[in-house]
Every structure is written in structure tokens, then in C-alpha cells.
Amino acid sequence: MGSISLKSLSITAGVPLFSNLDLVIQDGDRVGLVAGNGMGKTTLLRAIAGTLEPTSGDVVRSRGLKIGYVEQDVPDALRPMTLRDAVLDALPVADRDSDSWRADVVLDEFETPDEMRARPVSALSGGWQRLMLLMRVWVGQPDALLLDEPTNHLDLEKIFQLESWMNEVAKGVPILIASHDRDFLDAVTNRTLFLRPETSRYFALPYTAARKALEEGDTADAAKLERELKDAKQLRKQAAKLTNIGINSGSDLLTVKAKQLKDRAAKIEASATAVHKERSGEIRLGNSGTHAKVLLAIEDVSVTTPAGDMLFRIDKLHVLQGDRIVLLGRNGTGKSQLVRMIHRAMTGTSVAGIKVTPSVVLGYTDQDLSNLPQAATPSDIVAKFKVGDQRARALLAGAGFAVEKQERPIAKLSFGQKARLGLLALRLTEPNFYLMDEPTNHVDIPGQEKLESEIHEHGATCLLVSHDRRFVRNIGTRYLQIVGKRLREVEGSEGFFGEMAGV
Numbered sequence: 106m107g108s109i110s111l112k113s114l115s116i117t118a119g120v121p122l123f124s125n126l127d128l129v130i131q132d133g134d135r136v137g138l139v140a141g142n143g144m145g146k147t148t149l150l151r152a153i154a155g156t157l158e159p160t161s162g163d164v165v166r167s168r169g170l171k172i173g174y175v176e177q178d179v180p181d182a183l184r185p186m187t188l189r190d191a192v193l194d195a196l197p198v199a200d201r202d203s204d205s206w207r208a209d210v211v212l213d214e215f216e217t218p219d220e221m222r223a224r225p226v227s228a229l230s231g232g233w234q235r236l237m238l239l240m241r242v243w244v245g246q247p248d249a250l251l252l253d254e255p256t257n258h259l260d261l262e263k264i265f266q267l268e269s270w271m272n273e274v275a276k277g278v279p280i281l282i283a284s285h286d287r288d289f290l291d292a293v294t295n296r297t298l299f300l301r302p303e304t305s306r307y308f309a310l311p312y313t314a315a316r317k318a319l320e321e322g323d324t325a326d327a328a329k330l331e332r333e334l335k336d337a338k339q340l341r342k343q344a345a346k347l348t349n350i351g352i353n354s355g356s357d358l359l360t361v362k363a364k365q366l367k368d369r370a371a372k373i374e375a376s377a378t379a380v381h382k383e384r385s386g387e388i389r390l391g392n393s394g395t396h397a398k399v400l401l402a403i404e405d406v407s408v409t410t411p412a413g414d415m416l417f418r419i420d421k422l423h424v425l426q427g428d429r430i431v432l433l434g435r436n437g438t439g440k441s442q443l444v445r446m447i448h449r450a451m452t453g454t455s456v457a458g459i460k461v462t463p464s465v466v467l468g469y470t471d472q473d474l475s476n477l478p479q480a481a482t483p484s485d486i487v488a489k490f491k492v493g494d495q496r497a498r499a500l501l502a503g504a505g506f507a508v509e510k511q512e513r514p515i516a517k518l519s520f521g522q523k524a525r526l527g528l529l530a531l532r533l534t535e536p537n538f539y540l541m542d543e544p545t546n547h548v549d550i551p552g553q554e555k556l557e558s559e560i561h562e563h564g565a566t567c568l569l570v571s572h573d574r575r576f577v578r579n580i581g582t583r584y585l586q587i588v589g590k591r592l593r594e595v596e597g598s599e600g601f602f603g604e605m606a607g608v
Contacts, residue, residue, distance in 0.1 A: 107167030114162035142521030173247030231258030260436035406458035434587030468536030472543035539567035
């Protein structure tokens, strides 16, 4: 099919995003692209797609190679169209009548229900909108694919479906995938590129194995740097001694030798490789504490759709201090509806059958980040917590917001920046109960790992919904699954994951 070659590729946007990147992507390569939010993943994809000029270096594509680039945002022009028409619209105008069957084939490949095909794009869920963007690219029969966060907004069933599609239907097509979903990367990649400002690292391994190799390499680099700097320090000490002796004795020879030692030390210091440090915004949580044992009690409650249709029942559920409960269920079974009901009960609305301990301080985040008004700025959000101007600036900087971004409207922030701002607001609430619906959406891998460690370290009580399998495994202590219109406690998450994968 062809190949894509990156030759000494560098892009600087105020600061270097990556430098002197050399890489060849060819048939059969499934490359996971890993970096923190704002560290150049989307920029690199755009450079390869040809929509952005690199600062230096070249992107060389095989003659006639057709690259399909699946971005994150849905163009406004597509929103009034039906799903089928949006896919058909990706074909050349002259071919739409004769080749309309190709749109139907692609819709079939993604197991699109008939009623979904006639639905306006604006009325589709975030997950179906993501798949629509992929279908639009795939109908054009590309020779290579660039995917930017393809699993965002997908439920677990659709993630497994996407994995199967990539490993079966798109098998052999070279693919570069920017993703924060660790299990997804392990399932669909055979190579990993860790994008870094100084020296990016590339391994012919899927994510988890590559991450281990990366950490081993970083440890070796740190040890080497320590040795080199120690040697340079010793040379400078020797040079200082020789200089003193030379001055006191009037020996020009010793002075010349001292200078040679200093030059050697300077050369070692200049060539020493600095150890890479992730420049990802810090995530911190807390636990304001409570003496109550039972924080939430739910008995004889029916969870319904907004129209009043029955979804499932809860006979009895007590959430104890320290519980980390993961809510499992197929898409549309009512997980988010339950989260909304609990949110209403915890924010002062009486909900029959739900009792909240008075000492509960709620920390809430949903997948739409509805607690962040789009016209407000990050500074506005932090100011609500009355921490003072200097402290507010420091908190925002720690969360990855440079000074110039602190006054930017939230509507103009990236998805990753919005997610980090939402988690900062969560921290400043000083909750003792975390209610989270897809908290890792748009959060980079370092951020996910920090969120996991913070929940563990602070003994946080939480009830959450997540499609991120690695996050669920690392966090959950109790698992509740919606089965046959009942909420039932199950031993773990693996049975549900197997069910979604069709195993």
C-alpha cells in the first residue's frame, strides 16, 4: 500500500513539541502515539495529513498514497444531515449516485441500526458522532489512517467493536493512533511512539510493553546523567586545585592543564542527556473526611428515562465510607440516569428512596463537564473558591494552564484542558464523596495515573461510570451491574468486559 516517512521532523509552537523525529510507518504498522495533553499529538497528525506545515524536516508519502485523517470535532455543516447522508457526503459529488452502495457497506461494517442511519448527526450521541467521522474517512478507501482519540465518547461495547473492526476489516492498513486508552492501545497496536520535545522514543511493542521499556530506558538515562555530572564535578574540583597551585607556584603549565580539565568538564556537561520529565498538568484530589459510616442509602428506587419509562430497579444499596463503586451496564441501560438522580439528591432535591448523610460534601463531574460555563474563564472558575489571586494563578499553572490561557474562555480550550479544569474545580470543592461519570474522558495517561493514585492515597469514597477498562480495574472495590432491569452486585468487572467483547 505504501509508507509514510518522517525525516528530521520538528515543530515548535512557542516551545518545542518534538524535534528531529525520524520514523517510517508502513504496511502492517499500528503505531500508538502517546504524549500528554497539549504535547503535540494532534499537531503531528495534522503535519502528516498535510494540513499543517512543520517547523523543519519533511513528511514523505509514497506516490499516490491516500491518507484518511479522523479528527475529533464534527464540522457544523454535517450536523443537519442524516448519518447516512453524512457518510455519503464524503464521496466525490460525481460518484454519489453510482457509488452510494459504498456508504451502505461501511454503515453495515459498523453495525449501524436502520433507525440510526436516518437520524440527524446533531441528534446522535457523542459515540456515534465519532464513528460517523471514521466512516466518512473509510468510505473514501484510504491507504493509511490517522486516528485522533477514536475511543472518546464510545461506550465499552462500541470500543470492542472498533477494536474488532481495526483488527479484521482494516487489517494491513498502516495506522497512527493518538489515544489515552491504555487497554485499547494494547489491543490494536504493535508499535508505540512516545512523543517528546527533545528525543522521542519508538518501540516495536504495544503500549504496556513499550511503557516498561521506556521506563527502563529512562532509568538508565538518569543513571548515566548522574555519572556524567559527577565526573564533570570531579574534573572541576581538580581544575580548581591545579589553578590554585599554579597561581601560587607561578606555573603556567598547571594553569594550562587546569583549563583543559575545565574544558573537558564543560564538554561532558554539554553532551549530557537531560532526563525527560512529563510536562502534564498536575491532578490532585482530597478527602475532607466524615465520621459517618454510611454515606448514601438507596432502597426501592426505580430508575427511569426522562419520559418515565422503566430502566431498572434498585432494591437496596448502601455506599460505605471508603467504597469505590463502579457502575457497569450496556449503553442506554440507565447508568448516567442513576448518577443524575444521586446528584439531585446530594444537591438538595428530595428523591424518594434516596437518603444522603448530612455530612456528605459532593464532588461531581459528568462527561459533558456541565459544571464549566462555556463563557467563563479558568480564572473565573477558581475565583469562586475564594483562594486569592496569587493562589488561583498558582493552582491554574499547576493544572497546566499557562498565564495566557488562564483568561481564555472555556469554550476555546481543548478537551484535555477542560477536563483538567473540571478536576481542579473538583479538588477545590474539598469533597468526601466523588460522583463521576466518565472522569477520564480527554484526560491524558499521566493524568489518569495521577487520578488513580490520588483516589487511593486519600481513601476517597466514590461512585463512578467509566468505559476505561484499565481505570476501572485499578480503582474499583465494588462492582454493580445492571442485569435484567435490576442492579446487582457482582464479583468484578471481567465478566462484564467479556460479555461486551462477545467472549
